[in-house]
């Protein structure tokens with residue numbers, strides 16, 4: 001490590017935390033990776049591999065895995081990459097709060113309806129919070145393939161100047177934003193819409209239907225964002241539209257593939273209700289959209305924001321037959337396309 005390189009730490013050694021550690025370590029700097037599972041710590045220490053969550057990748061030797069949060073003390077720049085529902089508890093277990101805490105989870109806290117930056121500001125009030133989000137399949141980033149992300153800084157340009165050199169690499173390009181709400185809404189809502197696109201794929205409804213769903217889903221994202229104070233320009237960027245297009249187009253997405261299975265079950269089910277619970281329990285990896293959908297549908301109702309696709313995903317996740325739900329979506333009254341204008345054309 002050169003003397004000018006700050007050490008960084010990553011909390012959470014799932015696929016994304018491990019891929020971020022690999023990307024950050026690519027310039028030779030020391031990266032501390034905190035893992036919840038002792039076997040993950042052991043395997044990274046012994047073999048430089050995390051086959052539990054990111055199989056097939058040889059990790060840089062300058063990544064040090066630990067299960068002890070006290071090893072994060074003194075590291076100024078820390079990325080938090082836990083599943084959204086566990087962020088508050090994991091941050092609450094830290095013995096010290098870093099100067100800069102960069103949130104990389106995509107979701108909304110189910111019990112409280114809070115975005116991750118709200119969870120983090122409560123759990124780590126001393127830290128300056130930032131949000132990193134964009135089109136980033138973990139296996140591609142770990143392989144060194146190029147992408148770009150939104151990096152939204154609560155501390156404005158001063159924080160950006162401090163942390164962007166620690167995050168940017170030749171193949172990983174952050175873009176500055178100060179809209180944390182918009183950045184988080186993009187990543188949270190797109191996961192739910194990816195489940196919807198997977199359902200369409202599983203039901204065999206075709207490419208046109210998927211593209212229509214992406215466009216109308218994006219309109220829902222914009223409406224919800226506006227209600228919560230996000231900027232539309234943020235949602236048109238990497239963390240919104242960019243990630244939406246990625247995640248809605250590929251079975252490499254856990255959310256899309258969950259939706260596809262739900263659609264296939266629905267297609268076989270003769271209009272009967274399904275039981276997605278066992279489907280979810282069997283998964284060792286997180287499909288955040290399944291946790292976000294109920295709380296997002298609830299928040300949308302609370303704010304008076306029409307989000308019919310999000311509500312439809314929520315229904316399918318609760319066991320409603322996918323073909324019946326799709327039929328109901330298509331049978332809704334005709335209306336203007338432009339967001340904010342209600343009613344059918346004259």
Ligand SMILES: NC(=O)C1=CN([C@@H]2O[C@H](COP(=O)(O)OP(=O)(O)OC[C@H]3O[C@@H](n4cnc5c(N)ncnc54)[C@H](O)[C@@H]3O)[C@@H](O)[C@H]2O)C=CC1
Nearest residue numbers: 013014015016017036082084086105106137138285286288
């Ligand atoms: N995998 C990807 O390509 C990307 C994932 N993300 C986001 O990163 C976050 C983490 O996802 P992944 O790393 O993919 O996870 P993963 O699905 O690969 O692994 C599951 C993770 O959950 C953790 N976990 C399970 N139970 C827990 C508990 N009780 N408390 C704390 N942690 C627990 C495990 O330790 C592991 O780190 C999610 O919010 C996801 O949306 C964001 C961008 C890309």
Ligand SMILES: O=C(CO)COP(=O)(O)O
Nearest residue numbers: 134135136137253254255
């Ligand atoms: O957020 C992601 C890509 O940007 C990963 O999506 P999935 O969680 O659906 O795999």
